[in-house]
Amino acid sequence: MTVVQGNGQASIVADGLVKRFGPFTAVDHVSFSIGRGEIVGFIGPNGAGKSTTIRILCGLLRPTEGRAVVAGIDVARNPEGVRQHIGYMSQKFSLYGDLTVMENLRFFGGIYRVEGALLDERMRFAIDMAGLSGREDALVSTLAGGWKQRLALGCAILHRPPILFLDEPTSGVDPESRRRFWELIHSLAADGVSVLVSTHYMDEAEYCNRVALINQGRLVAMGSPSELKQRGLGGDLLLLECDTLGAALAAIEGTSGVRDVAVFGNTLHVLVDNGDIAQRDLPRRLAAKGLADARLSTITPTLEDIFVELVANSTIAGVAS
């Protein structure tokens, strides 16, 4: 499954990574590679193993099996060798709340041995990037979510790492701040920084060059968003609107030609073998059950549809094996 994209050598390689905590397998044979300047999104529900994988790649956790190579360095063998090459934003906000914006930047700059005029220049850059000009002396604990998170990114890239690990950086942040954050990530990637970013916002997957869908510790699928949408379903997707969703669900589930029915808000997403045939057959079947008000239309699948479908398949496969 190892695919090298981008130009030249891969920046991040995960090769058969396994992490077990006692009897629990958090990461289950995960392999992928990320090229220079590439943005890869880690998508999956909470507890899927996203954070654990990122922590292994940062050298914070030792893999039970497999190998992680970051910037050409085997992470488990030489975790310290990796540090200077990576930036990391953990899931929890982890700057010092009782220090000011400047004090935090100066502290992390000092730890990374960025000094003198270079440090001043980069601190200036981080402050501009975070939009914190004029608030340099504000205590970080008094900042709102979006500013905190951009400042955290600023601190994580003070030493100009070529590789960036971002673990759910946008959780709990307003949509406008999320959009600004992704712009920053794109400008960093344009400068050649490789980014592995985890999120549980499906819409953010569209910002990534490639997406890795992860569920129950396993890598379910990986590819560009459009690639995944094309090959993911292997059928057509219909939207069913109806006042009595439960009855509609019961009426069409198990009908020949219908592969899957899932509730999406107050509608149903129906995956069928052939959209045209289903458009003809299903209304009749619904009407027979007294559900004449049901409306069917063809829709383009979102990544979320793909994810639900792939997870269902992989879970069934997992149970079967």
Added chain:
Amino acid sequence: MTFARILQVFKKEMIELRRDKWARFRLVIPPIIQILVFGYAATFEVFGVSTAVLDLDHTQESRDLVSRFVYSDRFQIVKIARNQQEIVDGIDDSDAAIAIVIHPGFAQLLRKGQTAPVQVIVDGTNSNTALIALGYMNEIAATFSRDYMTDHLQRTRDGPPLRGALVTLEQRPWYNSGLNSRWFFVPGVIGTLVLTMIVNLTSFAIVREREVGTLEQIMVTPIQPVEFILGKTFPFFLIGLGEVVLIAGVGTLWFGIPFVGNPLVLLLGTSLFLLSTLAIGLLISTLCMTQQQAFATNFFVVNPLFTLSGFSFPITSMPTVLQWLSYLNPLRYYLVIIRATFLKGVGLSVLWPDMLALAAIGSTLLAVSILRFRKSLD
């Protein structure tokens, strides 16, 4: 190891301490309250022991003996009994902790130059008080018999001298001639307070970073564990020195505890002791994920260190195994150093074994805690 990184962590820690308004309170007020409580309350001396008296002799001699108890501030006569039953009742009802019974014929025996027994009944339920009070009684009885004999000799200068050996025990305690327990306790409080405060501060400070998540952020940087630990703990070392000065100041200026030794010897001993306390705090922080766990662990670590230190219970009275264990206790050595510098004024020529022991324990603990402090979440 680079000094620049240590300095960064040190500066960061100092800023955080400065911003923590409660820290100033926590670092100053509780130690002062502690020293006041110990200075006033922790005493082995006994005053005003409730005493019942039954004088069945009714002579000048017996009344003289009783009056010596009346005028001693060690005893307070709460009851003049008329018969044995009233004495029994008084002790049973805890009205009196001590009863003195002078039987008929007391004066007669004295005049013959024979031993005249006085019966003393003690409520042994508070054995500490009882033992100490008995000591005072012996003293009063001895003084009484000495005075009686002198008096008798003077009055019968021409007659034959009274038989009976006149043996009195003369106590002459050194260094603390008043056997003032405050002198014993207050220097000890310095050791116990510094231990508690520094172990707590150090373990909480690191565990809090773990809880908040900043420690994880630190771990992915190129900083070495030893750089982080030195920068992180040095402020607490300074706080420890400050605490010693504060408590010693209250002890000497308020309670008048003498300080006859060399402050530099105490500084050396304190520095070595702080090494151990910082290391204990660090070790606890490597074992605990939350501040709550650290709190519980500190309690279980610090209490045995108190008990086995000689702070209040004499080590020589402990079972051999515990005595051996106490050799591993840094507080044991620091208490020796601190009491010796305060009260005896001895220097390194005497205290070097204790200094050496502290240095050995401190550096071992510190090495272990630095090795245990991994930059990993496993």
